[in-house]
Amino acid sequence: MITFFRYIFFLSIITCCIATLNLHAQPICTLKGQTPTTAFPVCGVKSFSQGSVSICGTNSIPVPVCATGPNSFIATNKNPYWYKFTCYQTGTLVFVITPNTISDDYDWQIFDITGVNPNNVFTDPSLFVCCNWSGVGGLTGTADTASAANQCASAPTYAQGGVSPFSKPPTLIQGHTYxxxxxxxxxxxxxxxxxxxxxxxSITDPNLPTYTNASGICGGKEIAIKMNKTVLCSSIAADGSDFSITPNASIQSAYGVGCVNNFDTDSIIVQLNNPLSPNVYTVQQLMGTDGNTLLDNCQNAVPLGTQASFTITSQQLVKADFDYTIHWGCVNDTVDYFLKAQNATNWLWTFDSATTSTMENPGIIYSTLGQKTTQLIASNSVCSDTIIKNFILDNYPPKAYFSAPDYICPNEAVTFTDSSTGLLTKWHWDFGNGQTSDLQTPPLQNYPNTNISTNYLIQLLVTDTAGCTANYTKILKAVTNCYIAVPSAFTPNGDGLNDYLYPLNAYKAINLRFTVYNRYGQVIFYTTNWTQKWDGTVNGLAQSAGTYVWTLSYTDSQTGEKFSLKGTTVLIR
Known part of the structure; x- marks a missing residue:
């Protein structure tokens, strides 16, 4: 609440500038009982104790009787708890709130929420019934001896102008909810x-709680019990021991619908260990392992032995299920689906949340690989059931590949190493020398010595389990000479003969470094690639004829032997 003095200060601030009412924002109320929609259910035969009060509340509360006049103020749901009750006999309501710390200031307001959303109390002034927002601490409530039907905000003491924390009892209307x-x-x-x-x-329901009806839920593993009135969620034994079901039903658990966010419920779900067969069944009230049967808000118990019958039909036992067969393909995969649903007359397939079908046994062509998700909804005129299955299409197309040298020296045997991928079953090699092999690891291959370098086309064809094939080819060059040497002279005149200076036949050289120096010791050419050749120029300028020094270092790729050579070459123009 806002006391009278705080309200006067608030008015003075408003007249000169815009200001906020509270210097410190309060957290939003979220606990059960702290919001209108999760109010505690109460009745007139029980005391309700709240050991502590969480600090929260940000909503304003319409108080029509205090909206104008010298004591007008803005009320908020500061540190609230809400209580819900129904009137079963028209008359006056007397109650008292006793603070644990007697000097604490508690305020209250009653709303008639019959047929409306409880949250409307924050916006609809017409729901107002009565209130007391006195700033005087201590006991508060309603009393026949009170001087006024409502009390607005006031000072905290009578000496300062405080008003009574008690209001006259309001008159409640039978059948209304408050x-x-x-x-x-x-x-x-x-x-x-x-x-x-x-x-x-009277806010005490005179009727005992009992079953209104029971019914089987689709699938046969759950039973729904409807009550004639709400019962406390805390009175429902979680292990289902409040109930027995005959014939031959094994109960697993029980819970109240909506009990996560509320204190009471009129609908209970009993869960079974196994589905029921088509038959007529009876659910009966027992004493639960929590020491009670189901209790209403006034602690009235559902009588022991209370029963309700229900029927399970074959239509309620619809079950969705299917099998599938994968036909692997080279470009697309095809999956044939086979319906195995029970007690279904209709079915709807959904493939990867995209394609649908109402065929009994559809076939789907997949053009992409990876995880696939298939959902089947099987139904009849009464119930439906859903099943989802996942599988992976992982027949990635085969890839053919092998490693072999780019060059082969005279009298040298060649090793070909397969590194193809896929679910391979066949390999076929063509070595270009008239030899073939169907082994994954083929034998060494030899090539004839010739006076000129010769290119050979090497081919590998692989086949996977689906009959898909892939091909890889590589050119193997058989050279006439692998002896590494640097010419003693070259003539860069563009006639196509000895135009360049470079290491000859360095096919088997790795870590190669070739450097050329002029007569002054300056580096005028450097390369690590033996096929990059010096053309006798520096920055496009032809160098003069004469003797040039070179150095060459490399490692023999076959033996690992390292070489470091030095020599001279004559540039002739």
Whole structure:
């Protein structure tokens, strides 16, 4: 609440500038009981104790009787708890709120929420019934001796102009549903006790809780029990021991619908270990392992032996299921699906959340690989069931590849090493020398010595389990000489003969470095690639005829032997 003095200060601020009411923002209320939609259910025969009060609340509350006049103020749901009750006999309501710390300031307001969203209390002034927002601490509530039906904000003491924390009892209407907001203006977090101590109205349901009906849920593994009134979620034994089902049903657990966010429910789900067969069944109330049967908000118990019958039909036992067969392909894969649903008359297939089919046994062509997801909804006029299966298409197309040298020296045997990928079953080699092989690891191959370099086309064809093939080819060059040497002279005149200076026949050289120096010791050419040749120029300028020094270092790729050579070459023009 906002006291009268705080309200006067608020008005003075408003008249000169824009200001906020609270210097410190309060957290939003989220706990059960702290919002209108999750209010505690109460009745008139029980005391309700709140040990502590969490600090929260940001919403304003319409208080029509305090909206104008000298004591007008803006109320908020500060540190609230909400209580819900129904009137079963028209009359007056008397209650008292006793703070655990007697000096604490508690305020309250009652709303009639019959047929409306409980959250409308924040916006709809017409839901207002009565209130007391007095700033005086101590007991508060309604009393026949109270002087006023409502009390607005006031100072915290009578000496300062405080008003009574008690209001006259409101008149409740039979059949209407109400909310009581208890707001803790003091931030001590100390709790309180709420007692309904009299009046002529009755907020206690005279009817005992009982079953309205029971029914089987599709699939046969759950039973729904509908109550004639709400029962406390805390009175439902989680192990399902409140119930027995005959004949021959094994109960696994039970829970109340909506109990995650509420204190009471009128719908209970009983879960079974195994699906029921088509038959007529009876669910019966037992004493649960928690020491009670189902209890309503006034602690009235469902009588032991309370029963309800229900029927399980074959239509309720619809079950979705299917098999599939994969036909692997080289470009596309085809999957044939086979319906195995039970008690279904309709079916809807969904493939990868994209393609659908209502065929009984569809076939789907997949052009991409990876995980595939298939959903089947099998249904009849009563129930439906869904199943999802995943599988992986991993027949990635074969790739042919092998390693072999780029060059072969005279009298040298060649090793070909397969590194193809895929689910391979066949290999076929053609070595270009008239020899072939169907082995994954083929024998060494020899090539004839000739006076000129000769290119040979090497081919590998691989085949996988689906009959898909892949091909890889490579040119193997058989050279006439592998002796590495540097010419003693060259003539860069563009006639196509001895135009360049470079290491000859360095096919088997690795880590090669070739450097050319002029007569002054300056580097005028450098390469690590023996096929890059010096053309007798530097920066496009032809160098003069004369003797040039070169150095050559390399490692023999076959033997690992290292060489470091030095010599001279004459440039002739």
């Amino acid at each position: 909310l009581l907001l208890v707001s803790h203006y003091t931030d001590s977090q100390s709790g309180y006790t709420l007692n309904f101590t009299g009046g002529t109205a």
